[in-house]
Amino acid sequence: MGYPVASKLALPLDSYKKPSWKFKQKTFYYGVDWGVHMGEDVNAPAWTKVKCIGRGKVVYSALHVGTKKKRNWGNIIIIAHKNPRTKKTFFSLYGHLQKPRVKKGDKVELGEVIGLVGKKNTPQNGWWPEHLHFGIYIGPWKGKVLPGYWKKGQKRTRISHWKAPSKFIASYARYICSIYKNRLTSFAKPCFLAAFGNRAHSRY
Numbered sequence: 001m002g003y004p005v006a007s008k009l010a011l012p013l014d015s016y017k018k019p020s021w022k023f024k025q026k027t028f029y030y031g032v033d034w035g036v037h038m039g040e041d042v043n044a045p046a047w048t049k050v051k052c053i054g055r056g057k058v059v060y061s062a063l064h065v066g067t068k069k070k071r072n073w074g075n076i077i078i079i080a081h082k083n084p085r086t087k088k089t090f091f092s093l094y095g096h097l098q099k100p101r102v103k104k105g106d107k108v109e110l111g112e113v114i115g116l117v118g119k120k121n122t123p124q125n126g127w128w129p130e131h132l133h134f135g136i137y138i139g140p141w142k143g144k145v146l147p148g149y150w151k152k153g154q155k156r157t158r159i160s161h162w163k164a165p166s167k168f169i170a171s172y173a174r175y176i177c178s179i180y181k182n183r184l185t186s187f188a189k190p191c192f193l194a195a196f197g198n199r200a201h202s203r204y
């Protein structure tokens with residue numbers, strides 16, 4: 001598929017706090033068993049800018065309102081990216097946004113603001129507290145919205161189709177750097193240091 005190549009990734013919030021609901025955590029909220037969480041929930045005040053994690057193309061942007069009793073995504077955006085090393089497509093998913101700033105078909109860049117964190121208990125954020133749900137999906141794309149949770153017996157998704165988001169971004173930097181580290185191009189050194197830290201400094 002001809003999705004844009006993401007040579008570099010970054011987290012979607014400037015202040016990416018420790019997730020309140022972690023990846024693969026079993027989630028109970030107000031007596032509802034949601035299942036296994038397929039992303040990270042990061043608390044952030046309403047109107048916080050949500051940025052695209054890397055160059056890509058918007059494949060889904062829609063409002064899933066839900067109700068106070070049956071919470072949902074609110075505004076959700078899904079962006080497709082191509083990994084330059086494996087040539088495989090992966091997707092970043094951003095849920096509970098106040099206002100999407102991009103629409104299906106738009107090309108987006110790393111760091112581009114794609115929406116804002118939704119205000120709590122509104123249709124826009126799907127009736128949740130103020131947070132971003134951020135997911136990384138590596139499964140097949142069928143053009144339909146993806147779930148935020150997995151439950152035994154349901155066929156909407158598989159656990160193996162999801163990656164731990166912040167770990168995925170950290171390791172992406174490392175293996176993309178590994179393509180260049182032996183070539184000693186002008187950006188190899190800063191890139192390598194960013195991935196491995198000062199312990200690598202003595203090698204240069």
Ligand SMILES: [Zn+2]
Pocket residue numbers: 021037039040041132133134148
């Ligand atoms: Zn979530």
